[in-house]
Amino acid sequence: MRKMLQAAAVLVVCGSTSAFAATVVGPVCNPAAKVISTTYVSCTGGSHNALDVGGVACGDPLYAPLVGVYTYKLYGGCVNTCNGDTCNGGAGNYFVVTGANGWDFRLLHINTDANSTTKTCDRCLLGRVGGTGSATTPHVHMDNRQYGTRKTAWYLNAGTTCGSSASCGNVLGQPTL
Template identity: 40%
Template sequence: MRKTMKTTLAVLASLAFIPAAATADVRVGSPFPGTVTATTYYSSGSFHGAVDISSSAACGYWGVETGAYGTYSWNVTIRTTGTVCYGSGSGNQNEVKHTFANDKVLRQWHFLKTAASVDKTCDRCQIGDEGGTGNVTGPHTHMQVDRYGSNLTGWYDGTTTRGEFLDRGETVGIIAT
């Protein structure tokens, strides 16, 4: 009995030294080459809480890639079909999203539907073309991180600034997971 108790205590003590599962930060890259047109606040001063990137090219010219580096499962929601460059009404934006284990959600909006606009698991794959679906003033991609319905801005704070040009894949921000 004493030997069994000793062994049990030794096993329990050794468990205290097992490291907890490490979390990795996720780098988010620009979906195409373009200029950051909005971040936390619009130029008007109203809250935006996301990063908008516009290529300034013709609507539909650039393919939009998912932002997160790493293999993730992406859910695509299509609310508008056809070529829409200057808005289709609030709530009608096309969306791709991934929900991380800590309930943070990376969303990208406004792309045009293409054959690539389907649910998939991939590392930075194309999900559509740059467009203007939803409530917009022109073609761009809106990149947002939220958790429990609240927009989080810390993931790009200090990394990306309004007016900055980003190459495809250049870091927009880092999501702590």
């Protein structure tokens, strides 16, 4: 009985009931990949509390950036493009990894291909760099949210700024999941 209780306690601790810090590495295996945008506030009052990874060609392979096994849920239906449209409220085709306590991690503006499905994997091929949604140039938008509010500590605490290398293997931050 004691061993059963210990096993149950381990299941609760190791389940998704507590938020934790994950690690994000560059999602594009191209030495030219870099951070092209971080936190800013526009003249109209809008803000961009996220990382945009670009400097690569539309159609370059896009890999799952979270280190470890995670479930990436695809929200698709948009026509692949490199110049933007209004599909999915401006997000375009995108993936969401859902964590605990209202946390999630999102990748937006993806061009889909045969690899683009909801899947559980570690650094697998998700699709292609694209410009779907309100993108003005091919890039991957990555953000970490809690209850829908974008947070910036996940990349600011890692020292990631505009111009940082975003090629695969380079750590970009530690989002909460």
